[in-house]
Amino acid sequence: MGPWARMVCSLSLLLQVPAGPAESSDFYLAGDYLLGGLFTLHANVKGTVHLNYLQVPKCKEYEMKVLGYNLMQAMRFAVEEINNHSSLLPGVQLGYEMVDVCYISNNVQPVLYFLAREDYFLPIKEDYSQYVPRVVAVIGPDNSESVVTVANFLSLFLLPQITYSAISDQLRDKDRFPALLRTMPSADHHVEAIAQLLLHFRWNWIVVLVSSDDYGRDNGQRLSERLTGRDICIAFQESLPTPQPNQVMTTEEHRRLRAIVDKLQQTSARVVVVFSPDLALHNFFHEVVRWNFTGAVWIASESWAIDPVLHNLTELRHTGTFLGVTIQNVPIPGFSEFRMRRWQAGSPPSRNGRGATCNQECDKCFNTTETFNEVLTLSGERIVYSVYSAVYAVAHALHSLLGCGETGCTKEVVYPWQLLKEIWKVNFTLLGHQIAFDKDGDMPMPLEVVQWQWDLSQSPFQSVASYYPLQRQLTNIGHISWHTPNNMVPVSMCSKHCQPGQRKKPVGIHPCCFECIDCLPGTFLNQTADEYDCQPCPSNKWSHRNGTSCFKRRLAFLEWHEAPTIIVAMLAALGFLSTLAILAIFWRHLQTPMVRSAGGPMCFLMLAPLLVSYMVVPVYIGPPTAATCLCRQTLFPICFTVCISCITVRSFQIVYVFKMASHLPRAYGYWVRYHGPCVSVAFITSLKVAIVVGNLLTTSPSPTTRADPDDPQIMILSCNPSFRGLLMISTGLDLALSVVGFSFAYMGKELPTNYNEAKFITLSMTFYFTSSVSLCTFMSVYSGVLVTIMDLLVTVLNLLAISLGYFGPKCYMILFYPERNTQAYFNSMIQGYTMRKD
Template sequence: MGPWARVFCSLFLLLQVLAEPAENSDFYLAGDYLLGGLFTLHANVKGIVHLNYLKVPKCKEYEMKVLGYNLMQAMRFAVEEINNHSSLLPGVVLGYEMVDVCYVSNNVQPVLYFLAQDNYFLPIQEDYSQYVPRVVAVIGPDNSEAVVTVANFLSLFLLPQITYSAISDQLRDKQRFPALLRTMPSADHHVEAIAQLMLYFRWNWIIVLVSSDDYGRDNGQRLSERLTGHDICIAFQESLPVPQPNQVMTPEEHSRLGAIVEKLQQSSARVVVVFSPDLALHNFFLEVMRRNYTGAVWIASESWAIDPDLHNLIELRHTGTFLGVTTQNVPIPSFREFRVRRRRAGPPPRRSSQASTCNQECDQCFNTTETFNTVLTLSGERVVYSVYTAVYAVAHALHSLLGCSETGCTKEVVYPWQLLKELWKVNFTLLGHQIKFNQEGDMPIPLEVIQWQWGRNQNPFQSVASYYPTKRQLRNIGYISWHTPNNTVPLSMCSKRCQPGQRKKSVGIHPCCFECIDCLPGTFLNQSADEYDCQPCPSIKWSHRNATSCFKRRLAFLEWHEAPTIFVALLAALGFLSTLAILLIFWRHFQTPMVRSAGGPMCFLMLTSLLVAYTVVPVYVGLPTVSTCLWRLTIFPICFTVCISCITVRSFQIVYIFKMASRLPRAYSYWVRYHGPYVSVVVTTALKVAIVVGNLLTTSPSPTARADPDDSQVMIFSCNPNFRSLLLVNTGLDLALSVVGFSFAYVGKELPTNYNEAKFITLSMTFYFTSSVSLCTFMSVYSGVLVTIMDLLVTVLNLLAISLGYFGPKCYMILFYPERNTQAYFNSMIQGYTMGKD
């Protein structure tokens, strides 16, 4: 026996319990082609498991579900409208046969009945491509679990099945369910609409309640995945207990519901998303009302978003604001009157003796529908339109398959796979909406966000927003009456939003729970980059506390209009002019003993270097550039070293002539023959040039900015960021030369008066040494804008110390005591010094 034989032999026993359908107009209409309908007309609201082993449930023993009967009437209305008022199937009578599936309990029985033929047997065949079941297509059932059960049977025969409200994403798998189509968007779009609703109202701290079945678990997981990365956190997720088969809530169920509601009351989250069939919610909401839990925003999935039975619990209005996602409102003309149209008077239809089940009975359906007619009318024909659309989709597929014209159709045998092929191609307009199936078998009709209302003559399910699956956008968000004081939007946030310029510091495991910490001065918060860290401002910019951007700092440098700059410039001008005057005086009295005793030609080298050094002073003023920095870092140090080395060599030379030449005559002859003074100056200067070049190679001369320590909004623009170390390196050689020159001057303090320059050299070198050490000390403790002016001031004072301290007394003697500037006077001084030594 093959696999098909084993499958259908196991199903044969179930077919024996099938009853002959009653010719009740609510459930059966004869026709050339029959449509099967699966609807939930009865369900046990206290227990969803009714099925005993190999026994069809007695559905009418349970509560009547008015919404299910309303959907069944929509199918009847669509079929009769096509037969009576449409040229869609001219000459063809479309019939129907419907069964009450009793929620999920009665799925196998009707699907086997639809697959069987008139003899109620399902034959075992090797190839079913030429097999003709009782119906050409099946509309329904309503929930995902029941649809999966039915689709597993129908897909084996490729018998078209169109469900009107099951949204599970697993139904999009066409390899598993090739014959299944839907007249509504998938769960992905329902979850997307809920997520965008929370993003719009900035709810980032929510609670998720799911039923303990595939529907609840799958959609809860899908919502969690959708919210990941959008700063929306789930405070907790709980599974609602499934009611047991008996109609009494067990103590365990009651305790479980009480614990869930207590957890809701203790949580700071005020938005509760509920993915659950309506039957599992009655006991839960009764517990919510019993414990007086209020102030929440309840977001309903499509399974209970427009359920009139739950809405009939009037006290729910005190528990908070109810929002739900469902299909759009499409009024169907004349359907309201059809829904409450009574059957023709007459004896009840004859039923066979086998008809012992209630799957085609509904004693209270009409009366209950009349009671709820106002609510059903005001709420709009939402899911009703999905059923209405499904019937018309089958009719259009038959129209194409039968080759219908305006006058008639060819009544041929319709095989399931042929009709399924045409169903995938349908594309028509119905009540102003385009009807066609996408590649996944879904119909992306718009969804609506509705709010529950309880006012008289008020739409119980008022539309407040629209969601468009093709664009994946939530739009047209309108007025919502919130269950809050002053009708303000409820807050549901673990932490309040941080103010601009405040970073988040996580608290706990949820990213939505955080503290807000101010960004410190000098940093800013770029929310598009990172909300948890403040970014530092660039070096040339700054920011205040709680800043979201940086502003450009004010650049500080020496400017000509400032008083310190003017003072130093005047000193530099005085030094330059006095040095120039000294140079002219020395040039005019070049052959005099006073000029020769000061160094002779070497004096002009010193004076020229001083003049060049004075010309460097203006480059300290103004905005630093690469060229001005090069002048400051090269010209002045070299010129100043030339002066210091000349003074040091001159001091050594005088001491050597008077105290060491007689003892070392050969050394003195070498010193004179090989121009010892000039060689020493050249060597010292070359060493300084090497130091300067080394500094330039290791440190860029480009101007840089650094923050003013006294005012963070000010940037000090200088030539070198490592000015302290650079100053020490540049002045190290000069300091050493000044110490050596000071030592030689001190040794020669007893020389003849005209040659005794110890006090002048001592004064100059002492001033230079002291000023340099003071400047280094000042720079080590302060790095403000005064560093530049102090550096310039010390530079000018050192130049003045040499110009006036060393050469000034010589000029004074030349100009005011010419009688002392004679060879005879100098010889007498030397003779007196020699005799004194003897």
């Protein structure tokens, strides 16, 4: 004997519980094939209170549940409608027998009763494939815990069971519950609808309240998992205490409820999602009303979304806005009238002398339902349709199994496993909706989001949105009357959304709680990549504060239309033209003493590089290129060094002739014989060329960009700044030559006037030395566009200092004092200098 068989044998003792006579025909209708119905007519949340004694609980001692009775009437209505329908099960009388399970307290006794035969005997067999129980299928019960208990028994016999409101996802396990189907979408869809509702209204800071049972814990955990990754945080989650069977609030329960309401008042979350049976909420909402808690949005799970008893607590209208997720409303013609129909006869129909089983009585059901009839009528047939469609699904399967035609059926023996196969195959239309079960045994009926209304002229549960399981999409979100000033959508956020260009700085452990920090200039926020870090812009781009993207920096370089550039260009043009004029004058008076005393042919060696240097000035203007940078770094330095070296050699030569030739005649002879001036200039020039070539090999002449330190929106386009370090070596040679030239010029300050070029050389070299040192100092502390214009200005001024400072006075003498440009005049000046020395 297997373990299940032993358990069935033990529990079969419960079938012998004495039964009283039936007091209401609502529970039984004779027929050729019976359907079992399990409904909650009375509610008792504490399901373990009867485990300490062997007695079936008396459900009528608990509080009546109006919705349960309403659902039982739906099954009665469906069976009677099928019996009166000529095309479905013609000639077959469909019957039913129903039992009150009082929520979760009374499940084992009814299921054993349905499995037993008419003689209350449940035999122990090795093979139940040929066994015929009392009923061919069971409709119900309503909650997941009861369904699991019943399904564990019915699955052993493959007796079809269709539940109409249990949503637990564990019921989709067909290996564990092969005979279980349902006409209600699973919890996965209910939770998804709630999650999409939260996302639609941007509520990312919520409170979750769950009942202290599997229903509350499982759905609370499922919602938490579903919200992960959707930027919705749970401020806190609390378990509601399980009330006593008589709904009397104990001290401990009152303390826990007060603590929960106190946390609700203190939190900034204004949206409360509640997964709980309606029985566990009566005391809680009374406590909410008592402490005058208002301004919340209450989101109800399907277990209490359309509960008329809670809705009857009209004070709830002041606590906030109530939204609930429930099955779609499908009007059933004639059902509202049937619900209030009493039996015409004074006593219930006969059951062939047999007594009723336990919990088939409800003294107050009709009167209480009559009290809520208007609310039930206005609410529409929601879960009612789930019961209605479940009965029709069994009827269609039975119709197919019995081979029914237009006039009759075979009325053969129906084994549970045979009917189960046919139920899986059903596919028909009922009141405009397709009735079929998917691979998990679920019927993907649409869900609705309803809002509670307290205006008795309209439906108390007004539909405001629809959810379609097949598309997993919440749509048709309509007008909602918010319990807020000006009907504004309530805000429930731990932190408001950051403005564009602001990153999130986490505060605490919840990702929904953060501070908004502006992204600094030069960084931007890419929200699709990371909302918590500002990313730096590429080197050629920039951004403003609070930037969401980067823009290209403006390239800065010397442009022709700028005033400083025009001034320098005019000075360069003046220098070029004046140097060209000097060259023509010197060429015209090449054999005169004035030209010979200035250096003779060496003057042209100085003037030619000066002209080239002036011609190089335009390469400083406009966007630099590799070619222009190459000209800057090679042509100008070499040309300028040639000029400086010529001036230095010339100053040395004059001093040497007048002051050292008599003392060192042999050295002077070597200087003249071996062309000392030319050799010296060539050597210095070669040294400068070597330095320039070394610089080019070390650094690339290609232009580079760098940010302007004064305005980061500007990128300075210039020649390679790394060249500046090596430029010091090249400039150092010119500075050394200028110092040497200055020294020799100072030594020759007493020479004859016509030969005395000291003051002109001193002026030129002093200006060059001072300007070059100042430029190097400026370049070391500043790197903006001004460096380029200063570099160009100093360069042009140095060229002018040589052109006009050295050659200008000589041209002036040649043009305006020709009498002094004679050999006789020069000889007289030399004789006078010699006589003074003697």
